[in-house]
Amino acid sequence: MEMIYWVLISIVFLIAFAGLIYPIIPSVLFILAGFLLYGALFTFADFNWLFWTIQILFILLLFGADYVANIFGIKRFGGSNAGMWGSTVGLLIGPFVIPVVGIIAGPFIGAVLGELAVNRTPLKQAFRIGFGSVIGFITSAVTKGFIQTVMIIIFLLWVL
Incomplete structure (x- = not known):
């Protein structure tokens, strides 16, 4: 039974990593859910202040x-701010409208459209801002992936 519990906890952690690609999945909540699942299935005694x-x-x-x-x-x-909002909307919608490519195209298109619509930014500059949004997203995903990995390693070292 213990093996099944660990499989369930691992699945929850994997879903958290899927949130790096599909930002609509709240990664941090799934990591916390993995901790709570461990506590419910095994014991909360391992978790101190x-x-x-x-x-x-x-x-x-x-x-x-x-x-x-x-x-x-x-x-x-x-x-x-228009580019930031556009990028955020594109990031949430892109992967579902254009599977796989949408994770990169969504923030780019959203930032470009946000800048063009609100600020009347020249097209060349809007494309540059769109590129910046993609750089920001990739940087964010890599950084969050690293932090999530560290959180899980600490959890494993704590309970094993």
Whole structure:
């Protein structure tokens, strides 16, 4: 039975990593769900205040990394809030409208359309901002993937 429990916990953690590609999946909630699932299936006794403090700090780091990477990608390439909002909408819709390619095309198209529609940005500059949004997304995904991996490693070291 213990093996089945670990498989379930692993599936929840894998879903969290799927959230790096499909941002509509709340990765951090699935990582927390994996911890809680372990507690419910095994024991919560393994989790003391230090474990939760460390994990909460990593959760805050996840949110901060996501925000900073998006700002870096858009603002660094001359974008505005319209580009950030467009990129976010494109990031949420893109993977479902254009499977596989939409994860990159969505933020790009969203940022370009946001800048063109709201700020009347010249097309060449809007494309540059769209490229920046893709750079921001990739940077964010890699950073969040690293942080999530560290969170899971800490969890495993804590309970094993």
